[in-house]
Amino acid sequence: MVRMVTATELRPDTYAWPVEAERLEVKAGRRHLAVNGLDLRLGTGVHGLLGPNGAGKTTLMRALSTVHRPSGGRLTLLGTDATESRSLRPLRRRLGYLPQHFGFYPRFTVREYVEYMAWLREMPKAAIPGAVQRAVERVGLTDRADSRLKSLSGGMLRRAGIAQAIVNDPALLLLDEPTVGLDPEQRVDFRTLLRELGAESCVVVSTHLVEDVVAACSNVVLMDQGKLVWQGLPADLTRFGEQGGTGDSAAERGYTTLLASHRSAK
Numbered sequence: 001m002v003r004m005v006t007a008t009e010l011r012p013d014t015y016a017w018p019v020e021a022e023r024l025e026v027k028a029g030r031r032h033l034a035v036n037g038l039d040l041r042l043g044t045g046v047h048g049l050l051g052p053n054g055a056g057k058t059t060l061m062r063a064l065s066t067v068h069r070p071s072g073g074r075l076t077l078l079g080t081d082a083t084e085s086r087s088l089r090p091l092r093r094r095l096g097y098l099p100q101h102f103g104f105y106p107r108f109t110v111r112e113y114v115e116y117m118a119w120l121r122e123m124p125k126a127a128i129p130g131a132v133q134r135a136v137e138r139v140g141l142t143d144r145a146d147s148r149l150k151s152l153s154g155g156m157l158r159r160a161g162i163a164q165a166i167v168n169d170p171a172l173l174l175l176d177e178p179t180v181g182l183d184p185e186q187r188v189d190f191r192t193l194l195r196e197l198g199a200e201s202c203v204v205v206s207t208h209l210v211e212d213v214v215a216a217c218s219n220v221v222l223m224d225q226g227k228l229v230w231q232g233l234p235a236d237l238t239r240f241g242e243q244g245g246t247g248d249s250a251a252e253r254g255y256t257t258l259l260a261s262h263r264s265a266k
C-alpha cells in the first residue's frame with residue numbers, strides 16, 4: 001500500500017498540550033466509571049502514571065490510545081478532538097501504544113511483527129524497513145530480529161512490544177507497564193530510551209515501579225479512583241517522602257503520603 005503524506009501531517013503543531021483532558025469520564029465494562037472526572041494536561045516529556053490497583057490507569061491509557069471512547073468530558077490529543085470519530089484515523093498514525101496485555105502472531109518474527117504494526121499505522125511503505133530496523137535496534141533486539149516471537153523470553157517479547165510502539169516515531173507514546181519482565185540491565189537501558197523519546201514527544205508510562213518514575217520521568221501523575229490526586233516533579237514526590245509515610249525509598253513514601261492525604265481529605 002502506498003500512501004501520500006498529507007498536508008495535515010506536514011503542518012507544524014499549534015497545540016499547547018499533546019494531551020488535554022477536562023472532566024474526562026471513561027467506562028470500564030458497561031457501567032463502571034473507571035476514569036471519573038479527570039482533569040489533566042501533559043506536555044512534551046516523560047510522564048509517569050502511578051496509582052494503586054484499580055485506580056483507572058489502564059482505562060485512561062486505553063482512552064488516550066483511542067481504543068476506548070470517553071463517555072463524558074473532553075479529550076484533546078495532539079490538538080485533535082479524540083471523541084470525534086472522523087479525526088481518529090490521522091490521529092492514530094501519530095500514536096504509539098503498548099497495551100498491558102498485547103496480542104501477537106507467535107509465528108511472526110520480531111521484524112515481521114514490527115513491520116506489520118508499522119503498516120497498520122499507515123506509514124509510507126518506503127519508510128518502513130529503515131524504521132523497523134531502528135526501532136528493533138533501540139530496544140536491543142537486533143540479534144533476535146529474525147527470531148519468531150514464540151521463541152522469545154517474556155522480557156524480550158515486551159521489548160518487541162516497545163519496538164512496535166515506537167516504530168512510527170509517535171508524537172504521543174503510551175506504554176502500559178513496559179518494564180514488566182525486563183531484567184535490571186534492560187530496565188536501565190529502557191530508562192535511557194525513555195529519556196531520549198521524551199525529549200521530542202509526549203510519553204506516558206503507566207507503572208507500579210516508583211523508582212522507574214523517579215529515574216526516568218520528568219513529571220509524575222498520581223491517580224486514585226479515576227481522578228487526579230497529584231501532578232508534579234519526581235523531586236517533589238521524593239520531598240513528600242522525607243516527611244514520613246510507608247515505603248522503602250523517599251519516593252515510595254511520598255507516593256503513600258500523597259495517597260493517604262488525598263483519601264483522608266475526602
Ligand SMILES: Nc1ncnc2c1ncn2[C@@H]1O[C@H](COP(=O)(O)OP(=O)(O)OP(=O)(O)O)[C@@H](O)[C@H]1O
Nearest residue numbers: 028029030032034052053054055056057058059060
Ligand atoms: N471490563 C470491566 N468491567 C467492569 N469493571 C472493570 C472492567 N475492567 C476494569 N474494571 C474496573 O475498573 C477499575 C479500573 O481498572 P483499571 O484496569 O483501569 O485500573 P489500573 O489502575 O490499571 O489497575 P492495575 O494497577 O491493577 O492494572 C477497577 O476497579 C476495575 O475493577
